[in-house]
Amino acid sequence: MQSYNLDNVKILVVEDNWHWRRIIRTMLASLGARDLIIAEDGKEALELLADHSVDLVICDWMMPNLSGIELVRRLRTGEDSPNVYIPIMMLTAHTEKSRVEEARDAGVTEVLTKPLSIKDLYSHIAAIIENPRQFVRNETYFGPDRRRKRDIYYRGPERRVAQTPPPDRTQPKAAGGDADEARAGDVEDKAAQSQ
Amino acid sequence: MTGSKKAQFxxxxxxxxxxxxISDEDLETRLKRANKLLRTMDQDYTEWVEQDLAALKQCLADVKGDPDDIQAHLKEFYRRTHDMKGQGELFGYPLITEVGESLCRFLRQIETPGPKELNVIEHHVDALTVVVLNRIQGDGGATGRELTLGLQTAVQKLIAAEPSS
Structure with a gap:
């Protein structure tokens, strides 16, 4: 099976635990990723993202100062987000369904559960490359489409429709190519139906 | 169908x-080499997990000895347990992951631990100590079963002793 080289991909790893940083760095390096920057918490990640154009963020959930989930919210909807569309992989030992849903609802692109294997890490990166999800903005959510498959027979609660309007942050604010790249994106409106 | 609202895609x-x-090498070859590289960390893991365990025990001592700041110490204790839980299986110690998971689950259910809850927490830390110091890899056979069963019993006993209302 063919595989991807990550040589040219700039990855930000956000992890407070020194051992985990070493494990992730070793895994990524073994997949050819050489351009890594490391942050020890969400706050440092935001500072680094202001200065670096990053292609992928891999972050832990539990961290001091600014947790992984808070970082995701800031990146997706924050005034100071450098790129609201950036792929984010959340690495967590929280395996409960509610936690995975919380990560998804914050706008995480992929959730990776610890214990982590190199194969898992690679397959989630490959999923982002091969099957990028469209983004959805409705009245309460902005982030990757939480439905991987569209079910034309779906008749359940329509969670995309809600009460308070969110701010429009789909235009990245960072200097460099991000804003132009986002504008080049294909934006379309579709009707979402409430029950 | 009621009125439609717009969602933007x-x-x-x-x-x-x-x-x-695209790499010249196939995925299997690369993953095999990557796993081999990771295995070079096995020896380091046995050293750092002992340090992690010592830090966890210190944290538990802080939980017991500093009631004024117990929530902060508990949070730190949970964070350390959570990290150990995530790493154990990766390095061939699934019992560390299993005991860590049981401890994390228990910690999420309690607010401020009393003597009984602290006793259950200590049981878990003791179990981790047995696994780490004896370097019990895999499921640990009879010792592993004894450890995990002992923890389940301790947790269930505490739950059963709780007032029903």
Missing amino acids: IRPPNLLAAKVT
Whole structure:
């Protein structure tokens, strides 16, 4: 099976635990990723993202100062987000369904559960490359489409429709190519139906 | 169908795909080599997990000895347990992951631990100590079963002793 080289991909790893940083760095390096920057918490990640154009963020959930989930919210909807569309992989030992849903609802692109294997890490990166999800903005959510498959027979609660309007942050604010790249994106409106 | 509301669908450019190239090597070969590289960390893990365990015990001592700041110490204790839980299986110690998971689950259910809850927490830390110091890999056979059963019993006993209302 063919595989991807990550040589040219700039990855930000956000992890407070020194051992985990070493494990992730070793895994990524073994997949050819050489351009890594490391942050020890969400706050440092935001500072680094202001200065670096990053292609992928891999972050832990539990961290001091600014947790992984808070970082995701800031990146997706924050005034100071450098790129609201950036792929984010959340690495967590929280395996409960509610936690995975919380990560998804914050706008995480992929959730990776610890214990982590190199194969898992690679397959989630490959999923982002091969099957990028469209983004959805409705009245309460902005982030990757939480439905991987569209079910034309779906008749359940329509969670995309809600009460308070969110701010429009789909235009990245960072200097460099991000804003132009986002504008080049294909934006379309579709009707979402409430029950 | 009631009135429709607009949801906006956006397809941003796939920048990650634009940055990657196809490797000359097949995936299996690369994953095998990557796992081999990771295995070079096994020896280091046995050293650092002992340090992690010592830090966890210190944290438990802080939980017991500093009631004024117990929530902060509990949070730190949970964080350390959580990290150990995540790493154990990766390095061939699934019992560390299993005991860590049981401890994390228990910690999430309690607010301020009393003597009984602290006793259950200590049981878990003792179990981790047995696994780490005896370097019990895999499921640990009879010792592993004894450890995990002992923890389940301790947790269930505490739950059963709780007043029902």
